[in-house]
Amino acid sequence: MRPALDGGGAQSHARNMQVHLIGELGAGKTTLVRAVLRALGHTQRVRSPTYTLVEPYTIENAGGAPLSVYHFDLYRFADPAEWEDAGFREYFDTGALCLIEWPQRAGGMLGVPDLWIDLEVDGEGRKLTARAMPCPMLIKPFRSIESAATAPHRWRRRQILRAGASTLLLGLAVPRIAHAASVLGVRVWPARDYTRVTIESDQPLQNSQKLLQEPHRLVVDLDGLDLDQTLKDLVAKITPNDPQIQSVRVGQFQPHVVRMVFDLKGSVKPQVFTLTPVGSYKYRLVFDLYPAVPPDPLMELLAQTQRKEEALEQQTVPGATLSGPAFAMPSPSDGTTGRDALAGIAPQGGSRVSPNDSSDAFFQRFAQGGAPPSPSRGGSAPKLTRVPPSQSGTIRLxxxxxxxxxxxxxxxxxxxxxxxxxxxxxxxxxxxxxxxxxxxxxxxxxxxxxxxxxxxxxxxxxxxxxxxxxxxxxxxxxxxxxxxxxxxxxxxxxxxxxxxxxxxxxxxxxxxxxxxxxxxxxxxxxxxxxxxxxxxxxxxxxxxxxxxxxxxxxxxxxxxxxxxxxxxxxxxxxxxxxxxxxxxxxxxxxxxxxxxxxxxxxxxxxxxxxxxxxxxxxxxxxxxxxxxxx
CATH class of the missing domain: 3.40.630.40 (Zn-dependent exopeptidases)
Incomplete structure (x- = not known):
């Protein structure tokens, strides 16, 4: 295999490339990396980076500069921010070949890979699927892998390693064979905070966008894509009550380029990013359209408070407002418990405060600005005392x-x-x-x-x-x-x-x-x-x-x-x-x-x-x- 790889220029193409290895525990990701390193000419021990997170290798090249290879295992990351904190970004700027197991643990921080490999357990064998980017290429599993499940056990592992390594390195050597991506679904999530448009596909989508004014529009071009019914369905998913999007137009702008034009209701600040596969989702291209002036939860709460004040001012109980004079609760010396005093006060909605719920007396007394009343055994009728305006304050909401x-x-x-x-x-x-x-x-x-x-x-x-x-x-x-x-x-x-x-x-x-x-x-x-x-x-x-x-x-x-x-x-x-x-x-x-x-x-x-x-x-x-x- 080594002479064939040298002749194919795999080491040259492997420089400055990022390969994502997807698969559950035991799928064979580390085993595949070992086979690739051997095929590239590495003769020393290949260690698993499970505990070290990254293992570096240098492979000599008789015809040029040595090839640096970094093998990552991000399984132990609990938060994608840990990848940023680990300082791994510099490894990707050295012209090295980066092989990454569990790339999804880094969230979207790794960006779009040059080659994506999915390993699945298939009976006693493995199914390997590879796609090359940015111009996606689907490399079908080698026949040797397909037949491995029925081959004698002593051959199955060897065939998988050879075919897997060859598939990966073929992708490194010829990564620009075009193959159209497939759109799996489009979804729109409108809200006052922001509107999200999601395009899910079997491969990462290359895109470009520009924001236009007068009128406000967002123009998006999706490369390597042909218009289909799923994309056309996006038009019907825009609802009249969407706070950000008025409508959308979708069409085949050029061969293998789909254009989407979002007609906007106002100025927006778009955020566009790609999410790698997680859970039941494949690749997702996400457009988050934030209003130029985002809603402030504090201002909304203050407006709500004003509406409540206006409603309380219409209640039959005088003084039960949020900012005007308020009733003072009888003190314990009056011989009246807080529960008795509150039993006759109707809160908003007209229902009486239940005398069986002792927490209501304590709660409302505190809310009106004082300390909670101490229960006493008095049984006299409720007494409500008007507080002079100078002594009253805003009710504590x-x-x-x-x-x-x-x-x-x-x-x-x-x-x-x-x-x-x-x-x-x-x-x-x-x-x-x-x-x-x-x-x-x-x-x-x-x-x-x-x-x-x-x-x-x-x-x-x-x-x-x-x-x-x-x-x-x-x-x-x-x-x-x-x-x-x-x-x-x-x-x-x-x-x-x-x-x-x-x-x-x-x-x-x-x-x-x-x-x-x-x-x-x-x-x-x-x-x-x-x-x-x-x-x-x-x-x-x-x-x-x-x-x-x-x-x-x-x-x-x-x-x-x-x-x-x-x-x-x-x-x-x-x-x-x-x-x-x-x-x-x-x-x-x-x-x-x-x-x-x-x-x-x-x-x-x-x-x-x-x-x-x-x-x-x-x-x-x-x-x-x-x-x-x-």
Whole structure:
């Protein structure tokens, strides 16, 4: 094989090339690299980079300069940002051949490879598929690989190595044979925050784009592509209520070049990037269209507060406003308990505060600016005392950040009956928001209010932007077996998970950025790490208290998976100054609980239970005074 490779110029073509090796554990990626290095002329030991992350090699070339080869294994990376921190980028600027196992662990930071190789276990043999970029080439598996599964065992491994190495090196030597890519799907996710357009294909798509003004348009050319019905379907996927896109036109601009023209409703800041295969997705070309002036969650919350003030001013109870004179609660010396005093006050919506819920008295008394009243045994009628304007102040509004998990490209778990976790979480989140907003002294902010993806760090940043008092992330559990059932509440852990199941669930939820799609090249890594590295000791302590109140209420409507708040390293719970919990409402992978999650009554009960837990936590742990926002 070596003389043939020398004659084919494989070493020359291999310089400054990047090869991605895709396949599950045991698929044979490292074995293939060993065969390639041997074929290129390396005669020394080939070590696995499982623990070292990268192994360097220098291969002498009689006809020219030596060839440098770097063999990477990124399996141990838990966050794509670790690739950036490891300082590996310089290896790709030396003219070397870079062979990368588990490239998906680096997110989109590696960019588009020159050669992509997929290894799959096929019986007792292996199936190898290779594609060369940038002008994609599909190299069909060699006949020797196809026949390997039926060949005697002593030949199968040797045939795979020879055919695999030859396939890889053939791709290095002749990487520019054209082959049109296939588009597997197009999806549009409109939202006020941004609109995402995703084009999924079997190969990376080469593209160029330009932004035009008067009128606002985004012109995109897709190279190496022929117009088909899937691309034509993009036109019908643009809805009238899309905040960013008015319409789209798609056509064959040149041979093997498809042009898309997005007619925009205003000025946008586009972000365009490619996502490598992950989960059930193949390659995804992503267009994120952000409005030139992005919505500010704080300003939206202030507008919501003003609307609530106007609504409260129309209530029959005088003075129950957010910024005007307020009623003073009777002091314990009056012989009246806070619960008695509040029993006759109708909050927004007209329903009376239940005298059976002692947390309401404590909660509303604090919200009006004072300390929670101490219960006493007095039984006199309620006495409401008008506070002079000079003594009254703005009511202290308590802000709860609601985070419906997943969204957009990230569907979350999917039940056997086809129920999507992202839809369940959003519906329960909206119900909880309505219930919180119905409280006279509370308000809610949602990290997403529609079906679109929000990166984990952005969810935390949104909550901090509005100075939230509490944060609750809503999910629906899934496990590898359908027998698992029950609701759970989780808090952050700095010292590892409290159980193997908690660790597994945290890893699944933390994978949201990879599946939902984050452009790691434009992400502010410094800001994200600074946020997550801040001390969270006090936050964890308060989160456990908060979680216990919520867990107790949820236990009244569903079986608990575990009777205590569990802990794990959930990225979305890492706001250092906001008590934060993650609620797994039920196991969507359990057929009975999936039916529960599809019940409007159960979703409403779950929202009620979370609200009751929140109110009980506030009653027992009044938050410190903050700058009041009227």
């Amino acid at each position: 308590l802000t709860v950040a609601i985070d419906p998990g997943h969204g957009g490209e990230d569907s979350g778990a999917i039940g056997r009956g086809g129920t999507y976790e992202k839809h369940v979480a959003l519906d329960i989140g909206k119900r909880l928001r309505a219930k919180i907003d119905a409280q006279p002294n509370m308000r809610a902010m949602m990290t997403r209010d529609a079906d679109f993806f929000v990166p984990l760090a952005v969810r935390v940043q949104k909550a901090r932007r509005v100075d939230a008092d509490l944060f609750v992330s809503i999910h629906a559990d899934a496990f590898t077996t359908p027998e698992a059932r029950g609701s759970s509440v989780f808090a952050l852990s700095e010292r590892g998970a409290t159980s193997a199941a908690a660790r597994w669930i945290a890893q699944k939820e933390n994978a949201s950025d990879k599946i939902g799609g984050v452009d790691f090249k434009t992400r502010d890594v410094t800001l994200t790490r600074a946020l997550f590295d801040m001390s969270t000791t006090a936050q964890i302590r308060d989160s456990l208290k908060y979680g216990n109140y919520v867990l107790r209420e949820i236990g009244g409507i569903n079986k608990l998976h575990k009777g205590s708040v569990e802990q794990a390293g959930f990225a979305v719970l890492k706001a250092p100054d906001i008590p934060s919990i993650l609620v797994e409402t039920a196991f969507i992978s359990n057929p009975d609980e999936e039916r529960q999650l599809n019940s409007e009554a159960y979703r409403d009960q779950m929202a009620d239970a979370i609200l009751k837990g929140i109110k009980r936590y506030f009653a027992a742990n009044p938050p410190l005074s903050k700058n009041r926002m009227a």
